[in-house]
Amino acid sequence: xxxxxxxxxxxxxxxxxxxxxxxxxxxxxxxxxxxxxxxxxxxxxxxxxxxxxxxxxxxxxxxxxxxxxxxxxxxxxxxxxxxxxxxxxxxxxxxxxxxxxxxxxxxxxxxxxxxxxxxxxxxxxxxxxxxxxxxxxxxxxxxxxxxxxxxxxxxxxxxxxxxxxxxxxxxx
Numbered sequence: 285x286x287x288x289x290x291x292x293x294x295x296x297x298x299x300x301x302x303x304x305x306x307x308x309x310x311x312x313x314x315x316x317x318x319x320x321x322x323x324x325x326x327x328x329x330x331x332x333x334x335x336x337x338x339x340x341x342x343x344x345x346x347x348x349x350x351x352x353x354x355x356x357x358x359x360x361x362x363x364x365x366x367x368x369x370x371x372x373x374x375x376x377x378x379x380x381x382x383x384x385x386x387x388x389x390x391x392x393x394x395x396x397x398x399x400x401x402x403x404x405x406x407x408x409x410x411x412x413x414x415x416x417x418x419x420x421x422x423x424x425x426x427x428x429x430x431x432x433x434x435x436x437x438x439x440x441x442x443x444x445x446x447x448x449x450x451x452x453x454x455x456x
Contacts, residue, residue, distance in 0.1 A: 286418065288394050294421040296388035298428075299381040302329065305431065306373060313438050315369040323363060325434050328427050329376050330368030331359055336383045338362065340420045341390055347403040347413040348394075354405040391417060 306314060306325065314325040323331065339357040346354060368376065399414035440448060 292388040292392040303377050326368045333383045334362035336387045344413045344416045354403040
């Protein structure tokens with residue numbers, strides 16, 4: 285089983301993965317929403333920054349502090365609260381890195397024995413603090429998949445119709 289120390293390491297390393305993936309790309313492509321109602325890459329990173337506290341650290345700490353009810357988190361509210369597309373990629377990545385340094389230190393400081401404490405999440409049930417610790421890197425991986433799907437489209441216009449058709453057929 286993965287330990288909180290492993291989670292802390294994964295959280296701390298994740299901004300480097302994202303940086304290495306995105307820095308070679310045209311910054312203009314990273315602020316375009318692929319479809320209405322979907323996030324741009326910058327907004328995905330903004331979401332990750334916002335969830336570090338609102339969806340993870342605050343919930344974990346609330347459970348550990350004995351709060352009986354786990355608060356909800358609105359992903360769109362966090363995106364609409366700030367224009368992440370207006371932030372230059374290096375600045376956004378620096379903010380993400382700083383957020384993750386703090387998050388990794390927080391997870392590394394947790395008392396493993398207390399992670400069994402629980403709280404009620406209305407409409408979903410009872411969760412242990414550990415559930416949110418382990419969901420954190422899982423959440424990162426889901427959004428990495430989202431970033432990869434968005435950035436794959438950057439390369440399509442440079443491919444021939446034959447290649448695009450072949451790729452589409454291989455995904456069926």
